[in-house]
Amino acid sequence: HRRWEEYADGMAYILNINDPKAVPAEIGFSFSKAFQFAYIKKAALAELKQKGLINSTELWESLEALKGFSWFKSSPLLEYVSQHWKEDYFFGHQFLNGLNPYMIHRCSKLPSNFPVTEEMVKPFLANGSSLTVEMAKGNIFLSDYKIMEGLPTRVIDGKPVPLTAPLCLLYVNPEKKLLPIAIQLGQQPSEENPIFLPSDSESDWLLAKIFVRHADSLYATLVVHLLDNHLLAEVFTIATLRNLPGIHPLHKLLIPHHRYTLNINILARKLTFYISMTYTSLCLPEDIVARGLESIPNFYFRDDALRLWNIINSFVKAMVAYYYPSDSDVSEDSELQGWVNEIFYYGFLGNGDSGIPSSFQTVEELIKFVTMVIFTSSVKHAAVASSQFDFLGWIPNGPVLLLQAPPTTKGQSRKETILETMPDKSSAGFIMSIWWQLSWKHDDFVPLGTYPDQRFDEPAALQMIKDFQAELSSLSVAITKRNSELELPYSYLNPKEIENSVAI
Incomplete structure (x- = not known):
């Protein structure tokens, strides 16, 4: 009854259930989680109604008015964001320790469609330095949103809402701050697509x-969030349920990391998007190296995520080696081969260029893959899901909807242009309420490494779980200590704050 179903052309397959009520009990929400979901949704709707924002197309009189929601007070970081969102330092900070630390990469050569000149950026570099020199030193970084180019968008009042595919050049200055130094809002350089400067x-x-x-x-x-976490975690979950029986050691190891994933996805599945993922991009140590981010300073996401990858990897290595003493034990396990084969075909559409294996021949290959599955379903999801409300709850800092097209010339904008570009009252209120609902920590939250249902009986396996928990606890202490010394703490990857599965 758990069958694959095509979702959209070029995208991973999904479970063949569309109605949340039809989700089998063993993979569905608990009563308390379902109740809290409904309660939070009603509370958010009541607030919007009370403020008369349900169908209001009025623009905001001021940005300060956006602070008039009850949920605004529930995040100290949100208050910080509302005070600092205009600052170049905080703008740069978010590429490393904000909602999306997955886009930025080191830039050793400018793309041909981003004609930034030495003269343009010289005033923003260290005294006497140049763009060429700073690139050679490894201090120049780029965030390129080429993937957004030409995507269809919603139509409001007969007009598609604007969506740009910008390029943003950043510089690590001598004070080790990452600052933007040039922005081009479209991919094709022209007079109507100027390069904006500080x-x-x-x-x-x-x-x-x-x-x-x-x-x-x-x-x-x-x-x-949607693709790399939710839809990919769904593929892992379905493949586990279809191929690995309950007594299989990998079923026991992975099933806690699949908790609620199918139920939350069926509720959330309203968006389509295409992207090609690679095995390298899913394996954090390789991804950091591929993007040239090994030494960029103050990158707390990288520091915490790498330690978590290593802790998970040590745990998986111990467990897998215990149940698979030799390579032949791996290659001869037909259930295991069926599992990875379905992930390859239904998750990555049989794309060999992705680097995703379609079979396992060695213990080492299996350890790496299982590490990636657990990391994706817990750590990677926490980094983006837990930070949404903090960074996007203040609409001007992360608007997912804009009403005006990007500027095509310099010197034409006014302060009022910012308000005219922001979402209207109804849209902004709805968007803020969504981020608030998604930030709610449910009563049955299970942190990473916690396994309430004891599936393993062997003393050796139970000891490995204890060792795993001890390592996570030690990291939690270290992160808490570091954060106590930071003006802006990075706590999303504190193991105590990471949910064991994609459950929200």
Whole structure:
């Protein structure tokens, strides 16, 4: 009864259930989670009704008015974001420790469609330095949203809402701060697509940054969160349920990391998007190296995520080696081969270029793959899901909807242009309520490494789980200590805050 179903052309397959009520009890929400979901939704709707925002197409009189929601007070970081969102330092900070640390990469050569000149950016570099010199030193970075180009968008009042595919050049200055130094809002350079600079008028530069944040927030929401986490975790879950029986050691190991995934996806499945993932991009240590981010300073996401990858990898290595003493034990396990084969064909559409294996020949291959599955279903999801409300709840910092097209010339924008570009009252209220609902920590939250249902009986396996929990606890202490010394703590990858599965 758990069958694959095609979702959209070029995308991973999904479970053949569309009605949340039809989800089998063993993979569905608990009563308390279902109740809390309904309660939070009603509370959010009541707030919007009370403020008369259900169908209001009025624009906001001021940005300050956006703070008048009860949920705004539930996040100290949200208050910080509302005070600092205009600052270049905080704008740069978010590429590393915000909602989407998956886009930025080191830039050793400018793309041909981003004609930034030495003269343009010289004033923003260290005294006497140049773009060429700073590139050679490894201090120049790029965030390129080419993937957003030409995507269809919603139509409001007969017009498609704007969506840009910007390029943003960033620089690590001598104070180790990552700052934006040039922004082009479209992929094709032209007179109508100028390169905006920090020396432009305050409203021009802020508007350019808003359009970058718009693209970044959409990419984080649709690609990193929906595709790389929810839909991919669904593939892992279905493959486990279809191929690995309950007594299989990998079923016992993985099933806690699949908890609620199918139910939450059936509720959330309203968006389609295409992206080609690679095995490298899913394996964090390789992804960090591929993007040239090994030494960029103050990258707390990288530091925490790498330690978590290593802790998970050590745990998986111990467990897998215990149940699979030799390579032949792996290659001869037909249930295991069926599992990875279905993930390859239904998750990655049989694309050999993705680097995803279609079979396992060695213990080492299996360890790496299972590490990736657990990491994706827990750590990677937490980094984006837990930070949504903090960074997007203040609409100007991460608008997922903008009403005005990007500027085509410099010097035309005014302060009022910012308000005219923001979503209207109804849209903004609805968007904020969604982020608030998704940030709710449910009563039956299970942190990473916690296994309430004891599936393993062997003393050796139970000891491995204890060792895993001890490592996570030690990391939690270290992260808490570091965060106590930071103006802006990064706590999304504290093991105590990471849910064991994609459950929200």
